[in-house]
Each structure stands twice: as C-alpha cells, then as structure tokens.
Amino acid sequence: MTELKLYDPFPNMQFSDKHCFLCGAHTEPDNRTPVFATWLQDRYKLRDKELLLLDKSITTYGELTIPCCDQCHTQHVIPLEEEIAAASEQGIAGLQALDPRKLFQWIGKMYYGTLITELIKEADPLIMPQNPVSENPKMLGKFREFFKVLQSMRVPMAFSDFLPCSLFMLEVSPTQDELPFEYHDELTTMAFSVKLGPVVLVCTLLDNGIIGKALGKLYRLTQGQQLHPIQVAEFKARVFYAAYIFNVIPEYFERPIKPGDTHITLDTIIDDVTNEVFNPWEMTAYAHMLEEMLKPWDIREKEILADPTKPISFLLDDENNFKPLERYQKLS
Template sequence: MANKLYNPFLDFQFDNKTCFLSGKALSSYDEKIQVFPLWMMRSFDLEDKPFKMLDESIVTYKQLQLPCSAEVANKLAEVEEKVELAVQNGYNALKELDQLTLFQWVGKILYGVVFNEIQVGIRQAFLSGEQLNFSQALVQKFKNLHFMLQSLIVPMEFENKNPFTIAVFPVDSSPETFMYRDEINTLIFSIRMKDFAIIATLQDNGVHEIYHDEVLAKVKDKVLHPIQFEEICAKYFYSAYLFNRLPEYTYMEVPEKVFVEPMPLNDWTLKPIFDQWTAKTYGQVLENFWKPWGYTLFEIIKDPENPMSFITDQNGDFVSEVNLPK
C-alpha cells in the first residue's frame, strides 16, 4: 500500500515546484498561496508591513508564500471561508468552530512560516557552501505538524485526544487591533484581533491546558482587558519553553484513513513534564509581552514570590476592572 502521508523532511524538499502539503509536482511557479490569508492582510493592512525572520532579515507579510496545488488550495479555501466568516461575526462565532478547523487554520500559518524559514536556511547554506545544520528534534516536531496538517487532504482520526489545544478568549480590544506572535521551536502561536484572541499549543497533547488550569478557571467567561490576555500569553509562551518532552505519535495508515495516536508523555526518567518555573525568567517574558504598557522587570518582580498580575488581586480574585496609569 502506498504511503498516504507526504514527508518533505526525508530529502528536505522545500523548492517552489512541489506542493508544500501533498508533494505533487506543480506545473508553474505561479501556483502559490499566501501564508497569511488575503482577507486578514487586507482587513489589517498587513501586506506591506514588515515580518522579521529568525536570521533577523525582514520580509513583508505578502512575501510569505507557499507553493500549492489547486487541490490543496481549494481545501484551504474552505477552511479560510469558515474562519473568515467567524472572525467577521466575532468571538461568539469563533469559539463555536471545532478544534480541527482552528488547528488547520493556525497550523497552515505556522507551518507556512516554518517553510519560509527553511527556504532561507537552505539558501544561506548554499551560498556559504556549508551543509544545512538542522536539529533532529525540530525536524521531528515540524514533520509531525506537517503530517497532522495533511488532515486537510487525507481522512485522519486523532485517537484518544487531540495533539493540539486551541483556546479562544474574548478580549476588549479596539477593532483595528492585530497582534501576532509565534515561537516555532516550541510550536506555540497567538493572535489577537477584533474582540478575541487565540492561543494555540500545537504539540503538547493538551498538557498546557492542565498546567494553567488555575488561571483559565479565573478568566472563564470573562471579557479580558488586552493586558490580561497578554499576561496569559506570557504564561503559555514561558511554559512552552519549560515543556521538556519531545512528543511522539504513531501513524497507522489503513485504506480508509490515517489514525494518529499520541504516545504517553511520561517516560522512564520520571522527570516532571515541565521544568522548574522561576519568577525572574517569567518576569522577563512578561516584560516583553507588556511592552505596550511600559512595565519593567523591576516593577514586575518587585515581590519575587508574587510577580505583578492584572488577572488576580492580592486575594487571588479576578480583577474585573483594570485601571492603568494614564
């Protein structure tokens, strides 16, 4: 039986004449799609705005593209249509979208950024005459993301639990707000726009949701101030850095579909799944997320045992009204 799943990481096939998702040969270099959807770029005037790559080079949002067959482009267009309609209708519509649709939408953007970063790396290696040096752990993460993204074109069933978690929050942002972040090494993604925000952890088998259950319980059904959402974001991005497992998955291909099963995260070392949380490092992450409001690390960890928070007060209760200095 022929393999259903395409693996570009076997021979690092990241050219512009092969469909990024199916591996099928393209007839023209013009067969491309945007990494960031057109409707989003036009809504927030992103097309010519700068996007910084890992090597510090700058491209524009519209320059980030993927070689893509018509078949895959049509499947992605169906997902885009659902998400665009939900975004137009706001938080309540978006939170009703199923996790797989949201994963396919987020996953295509994040993998699209990865694809473009790899192309830059391949070009730089060629120009320097050196071999492309790529961490095997990252290859495994990106390969798994790519395999799961093929749920767009191959019937796929995630057994027992989803490998990903996508949380949607209501946020009291101004309508023109657009804030995008990703960390491709840890496969975490956040986006804040209009009246909602999304945090996606794409290969954690749901453990971040458990790890942050206390803060998630505090904010449940609450409309967040932007500074509160950015605080949650900082917690997630820091815990993604502390996550010390390399998740593994088995893929069973049968004629009808592909079954994906996460392997247990507990291993023979009996080490905790997350490394030790330290207030100072968390404070540095939070300082970065709170840049628009100008809070410094000194202010944030003035009391190292209780870093500054806009989510809970001194009694541990949710802060329903955020008062920021003018």
C-alpha cells in the first residue's frame, strides 16, 4: 500500500547523488534513471548530443541521469515513460488521448531532473553561476511548490478543480520541418517545450492553467492546423514570454488525511490580491524573446519591430485570424 505522505527535500536542501529524487530514499551509485528516457534517446539519436548546464559544464543526453531508487524507477518512472512512448508513436492523436496529468508528470520529471542536476552541481561547480538557484529563496519556494504536485507521479493525488500547468499541443507541417527533436526550457520561469517528430508540446509548469486561459484564443486558432516551424517558434515565444511576465506563485495545501483515504487531495490558492497576475507586457522584451526563438531564420529585432506598435507575426493576419503558411522564404 502506498504511503500517503509527501517528501520535502527543500528545508534541508537534500539534493545529492545519495537520495532518490522522487521519494528521498537512500540510493547507491548505480540507482539512477535518465532525465531524458532511453526510448527518447534511441528514437531521436540523442545519446551523444551535448547539453550546456548553468555552471558552463557540458554533459550529454545520455549522461544526464538522476538518483532514483528501484521502487520509484520500476513502479513509477518506467510505467510513465512507457505510456508516453506508446502514445507519441500515434502522433498528436495519441498524445491528445492521454490524461493531461500524465504529460504534466512526464514534462515535470525532465524539468525537475535538469533542476536538481543544477542544484547538485552548485555544491561543486565548474564555474559558479552568476545567480545560483540554491541562494534564491523565492525560486526555491517556487520549486518546492512544484515538487509537491510532481509527486503525483508517486503518491495517489487528486487536484481540486485545477491542473498545475498550462499545456499546449501543436502539429507541425512536414514541408520545411527539418528537426525531428528539439528541447527548450527556462529554469526560472518554468516554461518548457519539446518536439517529438511532428508534435510540439509547450508547457508552463506552475501556473494552474492561467497562461492557457490567457492564450486560449490564439491556441484555439492553431487547433486542427499544421503549423510551419516558424509559426511554432512564434507560438513558443508568446508562451515563454507569458511565463516571463507571470507574477504569482501558486501554493498547494494538503487536506487532512482521514481513515480509509486512498489518495491525497491538494487545494490551491494564488495571491492575486496583493500581486498582479501578469506584469505589464513590454514590446521590446517580447521582441527579444521572439528574436531568440526565430534565430534559425535570422530574423532580428529591427524586422520584428518594423512597426513599433505591432510586432511581426507569422501566426496571425492583420485581423488576428490564423494565417496559413506553407513555406517561408526570407526576403533579401
């Protein structure tokens, strides 16, 4: 029987290679699980591809592993990975058929695995990061709240009328799509995207669906459409920028456990009385984010803000309707 008790590594900063990332149990050196699952590495030939960490050290997808006890590995991590692998083979229809909680857990595990790798490395960094995560109380508080809901991987859990994240699913047109896999995350804003063949998942991991509602009209316009990769890049820029200006941190509270309970129920509150939910939209800051996402097409801020009142858009026409785009050709 599963113990209905959450693990909290944050008060004692219990991040090391000797504690399971999910339950805190003591682990031996060979008790590890890949942050990016073996099936993902095999399908997209990722094993030897490099990743740059915050302390400027370089690892590979294959080398990036986290401590995980046998029970969590066999009972929770592997079944989740198998479910996602099977669904992703069916394309967007397979992923849409999944319980969104499963996608949240899967994305959350990759994000959190990357995060605790950074926290472990901060104890002995190659180069000390400019803003160490372990020395930022606000960020640690945010990660602590996130880890509560991520433990739904391990502990039977019900969310009371909310999903902790906003999740977007886009389908990519094959016409000018040359990337079978792409991964992008922002540690501090908790925005994440991963491309699995023709499907791109974009997620803001700790917003209780607020960003999803804010961008709901745009997202609905993309549904049933095959997007050009440059349109996907713009959509990602809008989501990542929304996460950047998102200004509140959800808090989660366990309801008291009663005899006979088979799961934990979490309630949530957001302090939107003393804090604005979103900081003001700044055109230049958004243009910087969009420029970063549009790097493969060499589109610079000057072009993005050719009209200072309205940034360039590949998704929407002048009437804010969806703009079909089969091929993109840069004008010289």
